[in-house]
Amino acid sequence: MIERKTAKLIRKIKKGNQQAFKQLYDLYADYSLRTAYAITNNTSDAADIVQETFIKVYRNIDSYDIEKPFKPWFYRILVNESNRFLKKKSKEAISIESEQLLDFLNQQVEEPIDNRDVTSALKQLDEKHRTALILKYLNGFTEKEIAEIFELNVNTVKSRLYQGRQRLKRMLGGVKDE
Structure with a gap:
């Protein structure tokens, strides 16, 4: 199960394991990139948003409660970062593939x-x-x-x-x- 694997990775990350963070990134990068792209309709902007999201995740991982699901916590950061980015750029664009x-x-x-x-x-x-x-x-x-x-x-x-x-x-x- 992905949540169990994620919890193990986060425990390692909290102890300073850089490789565990890379594995966490690999688990969530594609989905987060698609979401950011859907919000911005721009590949470059989406990549910037995902990068900023993972920086915030890394900086704030100690505040994450390991007993709660990671995915909602992560996507809250991603969505907030996307919204911040859009406000900064002052444009709204979207694409959907659903x-x-x-x-x-x-x-x-x-x-x-x-x-x-x-x-x-x-x-x-x-x-x-x-x-x-x-x-x-x-x-x-x-x-x-x-x-x-x-x-x-x-x-x-x-x-x-x-x-x-x-x-x-x-x-x-x-x-x-x-």
């Missing part, structure tokens, strides 16, 4: 939609709805995990996901009559 979200939206709208339409619509969503949708549909996080990342109530996350999906459906051609 077939699950496309499938859901295609079932709900009159006309078939494609990835470019979803990307354009996501750009128009506010940050809280867009990020929740990315974490759910691109990264496969549960509502509970997203709530932990944002330090929110699960019902708040469910509401953001619902509202985000509804806004996307309206932007992408309306809802089918049922």
Whole structure:
């Protein structure tokens, strides 16, 4: 299990083991790069965000509670760093590759939609709805995990996901009559 392996690595990192940090990086780099890219739509920016995220993880690893899951803690740092980066750059861009979200939206709208339409619509969503949708549909996080990342109530996350999906459906051609 990845959490067990992660916990072992973190114990080693806390003792100063540099190789363990490299292994932790190897475990999470691809997923974090995809998430940062989905938020920024820029490979170079995503790489910078991931690098800053891992620097913050390294600097703050001693404050991490080994009894709690690592993934939500890590993604909270990643999302915060992404948001900080976007605010610094003062632009919003996004790309999504999630077939699950496309499938859901295609079932709900009159006309078939494609990835470019979803990307354009996501750009128009506010940050809280867009990020929740990315974490759910691109990264496969549960509502509970997203709530932990944002330090929110699960019902708040469910509401953001619902509202985000509804806004996307309206932007992408309306809802089918049922």
